[in-house]
Amino acid sequence: MPFTVHQRFFFDAAHTLQREVEAAGSRRIHGHTYHAEVSVTGPRDPHTGMVIDLGHLRARCQALREQLDHHLLDEVPGLGPATLENLCVFIANALADLRPAASRVRVWREGVGDGCVLDL
Numbered sequence: 001m002p003f004t005v006h007q008r009f010f011f012d013a014a015h016t017l018q019r020e021v022e023a024a025g026s027r028r029i030h031g032h033t034y035h036a037e038v039s040v041t042g043p044r045d046p047h048t049g050m051v052i053d054l055g056h057l058r059a060r061c062q063a064l065r066e067q068l069d070h071h072l073l074d075e076v077p078g079l080g081p082a083t084l085e086n087l088c089v090f091i092a093n094a095l096a097d098l099r100p101a102a103s104r105v106r107v108w109r110e111g112v113g114d115g116c117v118l119d120l
Helices: 023-027 054-068 084-094
Strands: 002-015 030-043 102-109 114-119
Touching (some): 030 084, 054 084, 084 114
Antiparallel strands (some): 030 102, 102 114
16 A cells, blocks of 8 residues: 655745846846745555655755755756756756655745646
8 A cells, every 4th residue: 555755845045047038137136035845655564654754855955955045047957947846856866866755746836826746
């Protein structure tokens, strides 16, 4: 019987973005509060009763938060243009060695209602 557990974190960060609409404001350095959620799906371990120890997942998310929080995302190695899609991939790649593996990464900005989901 599979279960899905989640861990959320947030970070405040700035970036620029080259785009065709809302172009002038996007090209200037501006910031957002981002929210991220990492999901792990799998069976309960018969010994621990857990899919994954959430303390371990929380620590990994905290390390990611430290890489992103109050940074200029344009300068984060391996991220590329700071789109919601690229943030999902960046987080998924950073957690690629997680066991069980992440099953979903979600990144959103509540202030403007934007979001992205990467199903793995």
